[in-house]
Amino acid sequence: MPAGRYTYYDFTLSLCPHCLRRVEAKIVFEDDKVWMRKRCPEHGLQRVMIATDVEYYKQIRNYNKASEYPNRFHTPVQWGCPFDCGLCADHEQHSCLTVLEITDRCNLSCPTCYAESSPTHGSHRTLAEVERMLDAIVASEGEPDVVQISGGEPTIHPDFWAIMDMAKARPIKHLMLNTNGLRIANDPGFAERLATYLPDFEVYLQFDSFRPSVLMSMRGQDLTRVRERALARLNAVDLSTTLVCTLQRGQNEDELGEIIRYALEEPCVRGVTFQPTQVAGRTDNFNPATDRLTPTEVRQRILDQTPLLQPNDLIPVPCNPDALTMGYLLKLDGQVFPLTRYINPAALLDTSRPNTIVYEQQEDLHRHVLDLFSTGCSVDTAQENFHQLMCCLPPVSAPSLGYGNLFRIIIMHFMDAYDFDVRSVKKSCVHIVEPNGHIIPFETMNMFYRSAVQRANLASIRAQIPSFSQSPSL
Template sequence: MHATTHSATREKSLSKKAAPLVLSRTRSLCPQCLRSVEAGRIRDGDDVYLVKECPEHGEFRTIIWRGNPAMETWARPKTPSTPSEPFTVRERGCPFDCGLCPEHAQHTCSALVEVTSRCNLGCPVCFASAEGQSNDPDHATIGVWLDGVMRASGDCVIQLSGGEPTVRDDLPEIVVLARNRGFSFIQLNTNGLRLAQDDAFFAALAEAGVNALYLQFDGVSDAVYEAIRGRPLLDIKKRVVERAARYGVGVVLVSTVVPGVNDGDLGALLRYGAQAGPIVRGVHFQPVSYFGRYPHPPADADRITLPEIMRSLEAQTNGLVSAGDFTPPGCEHALCSFHATYLRQDDGRLRLRGDSGECCLPKNKAIPTAEQGAIAAKTFTTRQWSAPSCGCGSGENAGAPLGEMDAFLEHVRRNSFTVSAMAFQDAWTIDLERVQGCCIHCVAPDGRLVPFCAYNLTTAAGRSLHRDAGARP
């Protein structure tokens, strides 16, 4: 009787296995033709898939979230804030009218200015489809782009990108161009190859006003670089960090996370960054996304999701950080990223900062506006990712002892360390609700501001939606 009851109970339990559940609806694009289609975020067990169907090319089902924290709990509501000066009008709808159009729901936090499409590496995971040769935009053109960003968004983070921007000998002059137009925070997106070899060039960039390096740094073993970048690079990366400390330029280590290649290296990279001294301001993880020509959709096994990275960081650091430390972003859409801010301790531990650095968001329970989120993100990035003060400097107060409160604040700033991740979208995972909440915008050749994921999007056959629309001068 007991065995029969147990068997019946098990069968009843199996029969009650939850059917796939529609968590929410959005819109997406067909990976084959980029037709705008309805899509659902569908929970199946512990995982969530983006499911969409094109009337011509059929259904596409792609993993976007694995395990805890559950996607349903990962939310941060914001009141939309449309652009103060849209550069385009709405005709076909998102993402075809990007520029930004009047319906975009977030201000610009970071503007990416691509100063070249040349590169001294040939990475297969490149967003920018970097090439060996190009006609680099001249200073006048870059100046027009910067003027447009300032007009549309005011003083935001300027990230000089490419290609590899350091292939331009005149890059320090471009930094000065941005400074002279009123941009207070200049970040350099770089693989670091030239910076590790050309000391005078690094010094010139620091003198021109570069605040921080967004340094490609995929792991702490050469095997990782050989797999992702095609050559051993670890010593070069470490040399860049050492030189950045010499010149007072902050560093954020940026890792593209590829399943089966470096997803087991996340904890080691976090430990390296935390121990590399105050010049390394944080580590930032980017789950690999797929651009270019793909005859077959990337398998779900080829993808790693944000909750997996959170849990891996806890497991691989033996609890130095916890998955529960991480929170949704205050600026971009909640499903795009996570972050936490810590204080380095003398014994090597990391202590979670209670405010996560979000001092500019409302302290009451009111839902912040998207604009408040963007302002908070810009303020925090400028403060956190710049190098801490060395205590030197010039002027009548140089070397003067700090007051108690000033000393405490400087200690906090010096020892703050961020851990974050951002899941960029490709043709299989693109979610137009997320695109409309994007605060990272690329400057197109005609001066439009285009959300990052829309700008870099390609069809499965490699055709670009926005990047190839118009040639650079």
């Protein structure tokens, strides 16, 4: 593209998607979209669309809040981001959610799988390893906000219940189970036993599409009946559940509104998380050149397909606004009320004072809103609880309302080497704990640290970079 056909907006560091070397990158506005332009000395010029909404993209960084750090860092700054994970002393965000992968194995071999799991891939973590990993999370966070037990498929681990007990015995505010739902659907009594870990426990259930063709393409099986049986069992015990939908262009991006409406009707479902496919691991039926979806595309499709919502119902999450978009709805007496539109965004970022709720809604609704976050105490307490809501999963203690009255919509974008932005990855707040106790951002874990081949490539990259070991963070 000839120079001058775009508007230069910003500068960052990115990666070449072919060799994963660090390269300089321009952020430019062109054709009413946001693009990243970068040049690798070996692989030439690359142009990647990173947003379809210029105005929303410009607003994102206005939502950045002050950094919150873990209790301790685990690795020194030696080669520069993203080659020092982690968490290194240059990282700018603690773990809002820590993923505890207890196994590499799975009872599916999904064509889309960032961990490349299958019935024959890798191994299970030992109980001693899991205990060290849990202790590392607690040492890093004190009282971790959210810990998600994952894999592979964690429910096939032979010591699954012992691991659940170990996790529940620690000071974790909210425990999650990431699952494809097969065991919940097919194992009588499994959901009932999971429900014994309530409260502060939730199922993170894979739910990609209503169409068998999409499920075959992304999961290798038509899992429609499995999802129905799993949700029936979860509803029977009222076990809080989030539906998680992996997105690919041409597959399921036209189903977002339908999935939200379905989830609102399921009593146990507390929200839906939409995750555009990260180019990592196994992506058999995915072409990065044609099938990528940007977070702003997902946001706009949700708005287009959900008449209930307006643009200020889906806003950036201040701990990592490039990667996370969130909106909350309130479920009351069979009705659904959008809630996020009543937040004062300026107050959301001001850590010196609690957030304020803008009282423009009808009298009965703002009485319920205040009740939801006040625990019957002062307005200041209500506002402080709402401030926490826009970071992590909320504790809800109100005389007439509970967690079941909240419904959240999240867009969770995990960058890969195509759209990698070093500024954003430093704010990554979804992390994976390793058996050695290192805690690594989800994004960089899947590019550099998951497999022996990736680690060998990382060592090769590091060998070409001058080390500044033990240097303090900037």
